[in-house]
Amino acid sequence: MTGTVRRTGPAPFDMLRASRAGRGTTRTRRVSVLAAAVFVLFAVHARAQTPADTAAAAFKDDVHAAAGLTCVACHTSGVAGAYAAPARTSVAPLCARCHSDAAFMRRFDPQVRIDQFLQYQTSTHGRRMAAGETRVATCTDCHSAHGVRRVTDPRSPVAPLNVTMTCARCHGDPVRMKAFGREATPPADWAASVHAAALLKRGDTSAPTCAACHGSHGATPPGVTAVANVCAQCHLREAELFRASPKKAIFDALGEAECLVCHRNHRIEPPSDARVGLQAGAVCADCHDDSGESAMTIKQVRLDLDRLSAAVSDADALLARAEQAGRPVDEGRLALQAAREHQVQSRALVHAFAVAPFSKTAEEGLGAARRAREAGDAAMREWRVRRTGLGVATLLVLGFLATLWFTIRRLPDPPPG
Amino acid sequence: MGARARAWLEERVPLADVVDALRHKRVPHHRYSVWYYFGGMTLFLFGIQVGTGALLLLYYRPSATEAYESVQFIVTRVPFGWLVRSIHAWSSNLMVGCAVAHLFSVLFLHAYRRPRELTWVTGLILLLLTLAFGFTGYLLPWNQISFFATRVGTDIAASVPGVGHGLVRFLRGGNDVTGATLTRLFGFHVAILPAIATALVGLHLLLVQRHGMSVPPSVERDAAGSPGTVRSIPFLPHFILRDLFAWTATLAALAALSTFYPQELGIKADPFAPAPAGIRPEWYFLWAFEALKHVPATIAGINGEFVAVAVMGTGAAAALALPFLVPQTPTGHRVLVWLGVAALAFMGGMTALALTGGAP
Numbered sequence: 001m002t003g004t005v006r007r008t009g010p011a012p013f014d015m016l017r018a019s020r021a022g023r024g025t026t027r028t029r030r031v032s033v034l035a036a037a038v039f040v041l042f043a044v045h046a047r048a049q050t051p052a053d054t055a056a057a058a059f060k061d062d063v064h065a066a067a068g069l070t071c072v073a074c075h076t077s078g079v080a081g082a083y084a085a086p087a088r089t090s091v092a093p094l095c096a097r098c099h100s101d102a103a104f105m106r107r108f109d110p111q112v113r114i115d116q117f118l119q120y121q122t123s124t125h126g127r128r129m130a131a132g133e134t135r136v137a138t139c140t141d142c143h144s145a146h147g148v149r150r151v152t153d154p155r156s157p158v159a160p161l162n163v164t165m166t167c168a169r170c171h172g173d174p175v176r177m178k179a180f181g182r183e184a185t186p187p188a189d190w191a192a193s194v195h196a197a198a199l200l201k202r203g204d205t206s207a208p209t210c211a212a213c214h215g216s217h218g219a220t221p222p223g224v225t226a227v228a229n230v231c232a233q234c235h236l237r238e239a240e241l242f243r244a245s246p247k248k249a250i251f252d253a254l255g256e257a258e259c260l261v262c263h264r265n266h267r268i269e270p271p272s273d274a275r276v277g278l279q280a281g282a283v284c285a286d287c288h289d290d291s292g293e294s295a296m297t298i299k300q301v302r303l304d305l306d307r308l309s310a311a312v313s314d315a316d317a318l319l320a321r322a323e324q325a326g327r328p329v330d331e332g333r334l335a336l337q338a339a340r341e342h343q344v345q346s347r348a349l350v351h352a353f354a355v356a357p358f359s360k361t362a363e364e365g366l367g368a369a370r371r372a373r374e375a376g377d378a379a380m381r382e383w384r385v386r387r388t389g390l391g392v393a394t395l396l397v398l399g400f401l402a403t404l405w406f407t408i409r410r411l412p413d414p415p416p417g
Numbered sequence: 418m419g420a421r422a423r424a425w426l427e428e429r430v431p432l433a434d435v436v437d438a439l440r441h442k443r444v445p446h447h448r449y450s451v452w453y454y455f456g457g458m459t460l461f462l463f464g465i466q467v468g469t470g471a472l473l474l475l476y477y478r479p480s481a482t483e484a485y486e487s488v489q490f491i492v493t494r495v496p497f498g499w500l501v502r503s504i505h506a507w508s509s510n511l512m513v514g515c516a517v518a519h520l521f522s523v524l525f526l527h528a529y530r531r532p533r534e535l536t537w538v539t540g541l542i543l544l545l546l547t548l549a550f551g552f553t554g555y556l557l558p559w560n561q562i563s564f565f566a567t568r569v570g571t572d573i574a575a576s577v578p579g580v581g582h583g584l585v586r587f588l589r590g591g592n593d594v595t596g597a598t599l600t601r602l603f604g605f606h607v608a609i610l611p612a613i614a615t616a617l618v619g620l621h622l623l624l625v626q627r628h629g630m631s632v633p634p635s636v637e638r639d640a641a642g643s644p645g646t647v648r649s650i651p652f653l654p655h656f657i658l659r660d661l662f663a664w665t666a667t668l669a670a671l672a673a674l675s676t677f678y679p680q681e682l683g684i685k686a687d688p689f690a691p692a693p694a695g696i697r698p699e700w701y702f703l704w705a706f707e708a709l710k711h712v713p714a715t716i717a718g719i720n721g722e723f724v725a726v727a728v729m730g731t732g733a734a735a736a737l738a739l740p741f742l743v744p745q746t747p748t749g750h751r752v753l754v755w756l757g758v759a760a761l762a763f764m765g766g767m768t769a770l771a772l773t774g775g776a777p
Contacts, residue, residue, distance in 0.1 A: 326499075326678070326679035326681070328489070328492060328493045328682070330493070386676055387676070390672060390673065390676045390677075393672060394669060394672070394673065397665060397668065397669040397672070398669070400665055401662060401665050401666060401669070404658060404661060404662045404665065405662065407658060408655070408658050408659060408662065411654065411655055411658070414443075414649070414650045414651050414655055
């Protein structure tokens with residue numbers, strides 16, 4: 001990889017760009033066009049910008065500049081005004097001079113890590129770079145050279161919302177990747193995953209991006225045996241259940257990458273009850289047929305999942321009807337919340353690959369959903385009683401009104417006043 | 418036995434002359450008499466408010482930590498609590514509606530004329546008190562919408578020059594809307610305002626009884642030349658039965674609204690939460706709320722909000738003094754009718770604008 005990178009990425013990243021850019025209205029677009037025109041006019045008359053000018057301008061906003069460093073801190077061999085770019089193979093060692101020096105770095109941040117260069121040397125990027133392959137990434141490709149910002153700065157190319165696009169500049173480029181015999185699909189696959197949805201749609205910056213699973217400075221694909229450990233960083237409960245299940249030994253013997261067998265790697269789809277079962281589209285059916293004890297277990301689990309899901313939906317709809325009728329159903333909502341929590345737990349318990357712990361939780365969820373439904377039924381019953389009561393009362397009032405009306409009509413004509 | 422009991426009672430509570438006066442009391446009856454009943458309906462709804470308010474007081478707790486929960490308890494646990502609260506809330510809305518209808522009917526039928534000037538003044542003050550009841554009662558459930566609406570509403574007082582900030586502090590019981598504001602508005606709602614309103618209602622009714630119902634000038638003109646030809650009906654039983662009919666119909670409407678459209682409680686107020694979207698006051702303040710949004714920041718170098726508040730204040734003062742300002746001539750009456758129509762159109766238009774989106 002070189003220092004210059006293409007600014008285009010795979011199509012799914014349009015969503016990411018849109019979320020970062022905000023919604024452009026026609027008015028803002030017009031303003032932008034006008035601003036661009038004014039800028040071009042000025043630019044035509046302005047002095048041509050040299051690379052040194054551009055670098056100097058970017059460096060003004062650099063975290064190093066804020067720490068008091070100047071050009072010569074990195075451009076050690078240059079003379080003022082004529083700085084040569086360091087060779088790509090020497091960039092990481094150059095950065096490491098400071099960033100691996102605990103005593104030096106402590107002056108800026110007492111808790112700063114200093115193992116980036118060590119990790120980089122173990123990464124695919126670092127190993128290839130050490131072997132003289134200069135097209136792979138080095139520090140400046142991800143962090144930029146003269147406008148380096150902290151990771152916590154949202155403008156940093158390695159900030160959570162930006163890091164996948166930074167990786168995708170190379171790993172989403174088929175031409176670049178072909179040279180290394182790799183597919184350029186991972187970024188697009190990730191963009192279609194449940195993890196991307198969490199980050200881009202819900203704004204959950206703790207959602208995993210490339211670096212969460214591959215590491216940042218030590219970036220490398222996790223091996224078959226390491227995948228489960230990577231997933232377990234967040235999905236702890238599921239990992240514990242899986243390790244205690246009979247599946248663990250079977251997958252190990254088959255050399256399968258545990259979680260990935262059912263969930264795949266980059267394009268991890270949102271969990272769904274439909275993935276469990278022996279029907280078409282269910283992941284269990286990839287390995288199991290409709291025979292034996294395991295088929296019974298799978299069917300039972302799916303049946304309970306469906307029952308629980310239906311019970312939760314029914315109770316929710318009933319409570320919503322009661323609420324629309326103006327009936328407070330707080331107790332029902334609490335029970336429904338408990339049912340939903342049991343539903344989440346039972347979905348996690350699918351990873352035990354056994355009926356016992358799963359069914360107990362699912363039954364508890366069904367019980368909670370039943371209580372929610374009973375609360376909804378009671379509220380609706382009361383609502384019906386009220387309507388009936390009001391109907392009777394209205395009839396009585398109308399009868400009284402009619403009586404009054406006839407009484408008024410039958411009053412003798414008043415004597416003249 | 419009955420005669421003896423009546424005699425016993427009459428000896429101790431001598432009301433025979435009052436009953437006799439009511440028996441002989443007569444009420445004008447003409448094509449506009451239907452408007453006479455709105456005053457009685459407003460009084461009936463005031464009675465409903467007093468009754469349901471007293472019942473709510475049995476359970477309501479006026480503090481920021483307990484108000485919301487106590488209202489929640491009333492609507493979920495107290496037998497028929499939901500109905501009482503709903504009737505109280507709906508009745509307040511109907512009461513404002515009836516009072517406004519009564520006011521404009523008096524205006525358009527020119528019932529404020531001599532010698533009923535003070536009847537008009539007490540009636541208008543009663544309408545303002547009704548609005549004050551609405552404003553002070555709105556915060557009492559301590560939910561999110563009412564909390565922020567009260568904050569916006571009390572902020573308006575700050576635009577009064579000189580005393581504005583003091584006025585806001587007086588209304589809020591501090592710099593911001595807090596539990597102190599709730600306690601304060603509760604005190605206004607259940608003690609101070611009812612005391613003033615009850616006294617004024619008594620005075621208003623006394624004046625109505627002493628002066629009798631006003632006959633519109635047009636009806637008087639039709640009957641001109643033959644004095645005493647304006648038709649009238651006895652108060653007992655002709656008028657009172659019609660009044661009872663209107664009250665019963667109001668009660669039926671109130672029960673239906675309370676059952677089919679019970680008042681929602683919303684979510685508990687959180688002073689640290691951002692203001693929710695769609696904050697709006699009760700419908701009868703919407704026109705002023707919307708109008709203020711359209712007022713420019715400055716008008717001729719003066720704070721726009723102050724100008725708007727000054728205009729509204731002048732309007733209210735002019736309305737109070739209306740019987741003394743309007744010339745009692747056909748032209749004066751005509752001008753007043755058009756002014757009334759314009760005011761109604763403005764308030765209706767602004768309310769419609771607020772309901773359909775309005776200014777941001």
